[in-house]
Amino acid sequence: MRKILAGLLVLIAAQEPTPFVWGAAPLRVVTTLSTFADLVKQIGAEEVEVTSVAPPRFNPHFIEPRPSDVLKVKKADLLVHAGLDLEVWKGPLLDAAGNARVFPGQEGELDLSIGIPLLEVPDRPLSRLMGDIHIYGNPHYWLEPENAKIMAKAIAKKLSDIDPAHASAYQKRLAEFLQRLDQRLAGWRKISAAIRGKETVAYHNEWPYLAEFLGIRIEQFLEPKPGIPPGPKHLGFLEEYMKTRGIRVIVQSTYFSRAASEALAERTGAKVVTLCQNVRELPEASDYFSWMDYNVNQLVEGFKASP
């Protein structure tokens, strides 16, 4: 026993902090969400090898990281995540991987929420009585395409910082991405002008950034409180609410059960519009631009179908 303990102590004492060494091989980037992975790929191209942890068709709040995810993070040069309190599973994943390069505050970590103008930042004491509230503000900021500019710039800067040999390539691709994004932004604004000012009801409070961009209102949700499944009483209230206000569209993401939304739609004559929270959530949303195209078109068509 004494020998074992002595051996362990020698092992620990012999270690120096591991210096960061960035080789010529592609940077190994792990992102929590598939949307971030696509943005990293747009900027990093062949200079990066990017994978994501959360399967896009699952609710990003409740992912169960697998040993294969632990291995990915353990080998990662850079971890890109949403920050705030979206990925509650990120802490145990980081602890299991034990890769100090990507720990919070280290060079290999990028929190994309930094610099984002957050919505719904609490201005009063919080309690679980309010449901699964987000203590730092609504974390679904990547759905606002204007924020993609901030995220893309942050990604390009981080890649340039840790891989200066390819900095010019990252900056060139960033410029191309921003130019393309500006063109598409104008298109999305033009398409969505017809629905500006309209109101919809959503299953979960995960669309405020997209709603702000499109100029639509979302005041009520099928979940009576965040994370609390809808019950009959609340659905009854929503039925009255929608009928009173003439709301004809219910919005939800793919990973929530459609049963409650369908039932409410049947009682109110509304249409259920399924949107994607992340790239690759549906085959039609295969990259950042097609994903935004899909969401904007779905909403516009949804309102058209239920005037």
Place this chain on the structure above:
Amino acid sequence: MRHVVFIGASALLAGLLSAALLPCARADSSSEVAEELKEMRKTLGEMRQSLENQNELIQKQQARIDELERQIKQPAATPAAPSGPMPAPPAPAKGSSLPGVIGSVLPEIGLLGDLVATSSQDGADGDGNDRFSAREVELIVGGYVDPYSRFDATFAFSDSEAADIEEAYLTYWNLPWDLKGRFGRFFPKIGKTAGIHRDQLSTVDEPIVIRRYFGAEGYFRSGADLTGILEGPGGTVLEPTVGVLEGGIGEGAATFGSTRRRPTLYSHLKAFKDLTEASNLELGISHLVGSSDADAAFEVNVLGLDATYLNHLSPSTKLKLQGEFYLQHRDEAFGIDSTTGATTQFDRHPWGAYLLADYKFAPRWGAGLRADHARLIDTAASRHADQGLSAFVTFYQSEWARWRLQYRHEERASSKEDDAVFLQGTFAIGTHKHQLQ
């Protein structure tokens, strides 16, 4: 503000008129006077136009101020009733995340309640039998010590037992070959069930083989272990672990003796493979070697095999199939209690296993079955094995609250049969964070 502007403008006009008209009255030439008057009228006209423009601008600004003040006073959750197309909603409150800055330096603290009501044929006044019981309340505290290590502790309280330290360990990452080390009191990585907290179980109670061989609350000891993770063949992920633990065993188990200074060595190898994006298979093999009494000999070897298949059939449904098998090899056929001197005869090759199916068939509902069989180490009993069958239903009230109803039928080695019904409520507040399995 508007009144002030009008008064000022009127005074200015009066001053200009009096200053202009008085010199006119004294003019010798009427034509010069007429010319001057014409020029002054023109100037006055320009000034009037400028004043009107300024008034218009002020009115617009005042309207904007009024609108902003109205938005500030209006509660965010009470939108005005829409009548036709509405303008774009005002931007909700934006800001930064100060709580994140503060939270990052405070330890994570969570409290977990495991409340169980049991009704059983067993007449013993045991742990929560035929009564409501606060079976376990866990206080979980943890946080980063420095860039290389993290400290986690779990304190367990119960209404039938003394408070206990289930976990208090340091995790250290900066080891050679990317190894991770733990030092302190923790759940070793043995199989799938012996090394987890009760709130992580699929059933209310532990499988019989875990209870009999490792302890009624799982197996947690003080010691140290090292874990690595690497790519294996065929796209597998391998996670080898080796460790040394203090002697002894968990509550009610008899695999090792009670002498804590005689260490137990353990090793575990996990092999994991993603079958699809939503399904995976995990196989594990565990080995423990320790002492059954106070001497230095390692008389007891335990070999464990485990397999888990997990399939997320949809974003809200999940199927878990799990099984574990343990086989012991005991060099000593007899054990002598160091305090009482009593002699116990042992089965030299006892074994036990369980099979579990847990199906979450709806976002809030799950159900499952478990079959148990475990041969006892102590051969004094007549039937030589405990076996049982359990069925359970789980209701997920919310992310932090869960209810479980379980029926269990057991046929015990002591020839007793027992039917029991459990109702369990598990509730979490604060940061509830256990290590990944």
